[in-house]
Amino acid sequence: MQVDADFLLLDDNSPDGTGRIIDRIAAENPRVHTIHRAGKLGVGSAHGDGIKWAYQHGYQLLLTMDSDFTHSPERIPEFLSNAADSDVVVGSRYLRQGSLEGWNPFRRLLTHLGHFLTRMLLRMPHDATGAFRVYRLDRIPAGLFDIVYSRSYSFFFESLYILWLNGYRIKELPLNLPARTYGHSKMRARDALYSLGLLVYLYAKTLIQRGSLVYAEPFVSHQSAPRTHAEDEWDQYWLMKKEPGGLLFDLVAAFYRRFIIKRILNYFTSKHFLPSARILHAGCGSGEVDTELIQRFRVSALDISIPALSIYRKYHGRAPELLHGSIFSIPAGPDTYEGIYNLGVMEHFTEDEINRILDEFHRVLKPDGKIILFWPPVFGLSVRFLATLRWLLSKILGREVKLHPDELTHIRSRRQALMYLERSGYRLEEFYFGMRDMFTHAVIVGRKTAQAPERPNEVSSVRHVKYRAR
Numbered sequence: 001m002q003v004d005a006d007f008l009l010l011d012d013n014s015p016d017g018t019g020r021i022i023d024r025i026a027a028e029n030p031r032v033h034t035i036h037r038a039g040k041l042g043v044g045s046a047h048g049d050g051i052k053w054a055y056q057h058g059y060q061l062l063l064t065m066d067s068d069f070t071h072s073p074e075r076i077p078e079f080l081s082n083a084a085d086s087d088v089v090v091g092s093r094y095l096r097q098g099s100l101e102g103w104n105p106f107r108r109l110l111t112h113l114g115h116f117l118t119r120m121l122l123r124m125p126h127d128a129t130g131a132f133r134v135y136r137l138d139r140i141p142a143g144l145f146d147i148v149y150s151r152s153y154s155f156f157f158e159s160l161y162i163l164w165l166n167g168y169r170i171k172e173l174p175l176n177l178p179a180r181t182y183g184h185s186k187m188r189a190r191d192a193l194y195s196l197g198l199l200v201y202l203y204a205k206t207l208i209q210r211g212s213l214v215y216a217e218p219f220v221s222h223q224s225a226p227r228t229h230a231e232d233e234w235d236q237y238w239l240m241k242k243e244p245g246g247l248l249f250d251l252v253a254a255f256y257r258r259f260i261i262k263r264i265l266n267y268f269t270s271k272h273f274l275p276s277a278r279i280l281h282a283g284c285g286s287g288e289v290d291t292e293l294i295q296r297f298r299v300s301a302l303d304i305s306i307p308a309l310s311i312y313r314k315y316h317g318r319a320p321e322l323l324h325g326s327i328f329s330i331p332a333g334p335d336t337y338e339g340i341y342n343l344g345v346m347e348h349f350t351e352d353e354i355n356r357i358l359d360e361f362h363r364v365l366k367p368d369g370k371i372i373l374f375w376p377p378v379f380g381l382s383v384r385f386l387a388t389l390r391w392l393l394s395k396i397l398g399r400e401v402k403l404h405p406d407e408l409t410h411i412r413s414r415r416q417a418l419m420y421l422e423r424s425g426y427r428l429e430e431f432y433f434g435m436r437d438m439f440t441h442a443v444i445v446g447r448k449t450a451q452a453p454e455r456p457n458e459v460s461s462v463r464h465v466k467y468r469a470r
Helices: 018-028 043-056 073-085 105-122 142-147 155-165 189-213 229-239 244-272 306-316 351-364 381-397 414-423
Strands: 007-011 032-036 061-064 088-092 133-136 170-174 278-282 298-303 321-324 337-343 365-375 426-432 442-448
Touching (some): 007 018, 073 170, 088 155, 105 189, 142 155, 155 170, 155 189, 244 365, 244 381, 244 426, 298 306, 306 321, 337 351, 414 426, 414 442
Parallel strands (some): 007 032, 088 170, 278 298, 278 337, 298 321
Antiparallel strands (some): 365 442, 426 442
């Protein structure tokens, strides 16, 4: 059976001259395309780049396979025909006996172990580590693959797990894999260890923060102003690919947000904001902690980062109002909100910038409106814990690890909080530091009173940082 298809081959600067051969073939055949990369960037990265290229060029079906003849080209028509009623077609080595005939015992053991672990930890019944697949790109949104972290062999089980978790239809076809015809496996011990770590991460992530693995349409900003350096830096954080240390920090932060900060946030907002009040989450980040608040109040979520707002929408849909902008210049008129709150934001700014932020909050607050600031103190548990974690990871990995923001201004005392509030026209109503959040934040509640002092309304020169935990 003849297949009407175009071909894309990726070459990672192979030393055997593969790239030159591919270029020669492509020059003679307009249906053959190539992507040349500078070096070995990982098999998962290669598949990711190939998938992205296929979306960019408008293909509806994409078939991926190894080119060493362990995947038989004769099976291509069968795989393509089975994509008619499925979103993904995968070749399975576990649907019939003897499918790994000729493999050496160690490679067979690794393959069966990988299949066992994906079934046990992820509860996914499919053969998730193979590359012989068909993707229905006309049914799968391109952004779904942005959720995938891995750039190595673990790309295969992670991408299939994301597809499966999001409800896409997966069909398996039995696949016999002979021993490798040419060459040898390039998987290294560190790849196997990383894959094991990623499996454990996905298992824990699903338990703690399943919503982060679910795809949602991204937020689109209608702001016409030129992009700033600060936006680029925050976007880099929200889009960054996790390394092993980053994955660990991500789990710690997700656990903290769900089981510690959410509870104290619900307590103080219910105590100080009236039901159905219009309130602003200023510097909302991913907004995972807002789940119950959006049921009680009319929440507007503001952030400088479009990826952060896209994550917020993933958790909360289109119900909350999403605002793309800076806390130095909130896109709202005077006396708009009855309350404002933020978590882990104020410590990223200098004292002068904090004054300007509080002035801007004062402008958009209604008379007698309140602000609630969750501000890590210098002696807070999270500050000490994360400093220790960063030090340990730096020792283990042999390099400096940056997991959390450069925190420029920790709160130190009730007196310091009172000074900040009075400068900008607030009365301090409550200052709390205690067991409700395991001594993580100082909670500062201020009520708008007098007119805020006049300050220059100029663009902030804030030393924005690349990473923040929310």
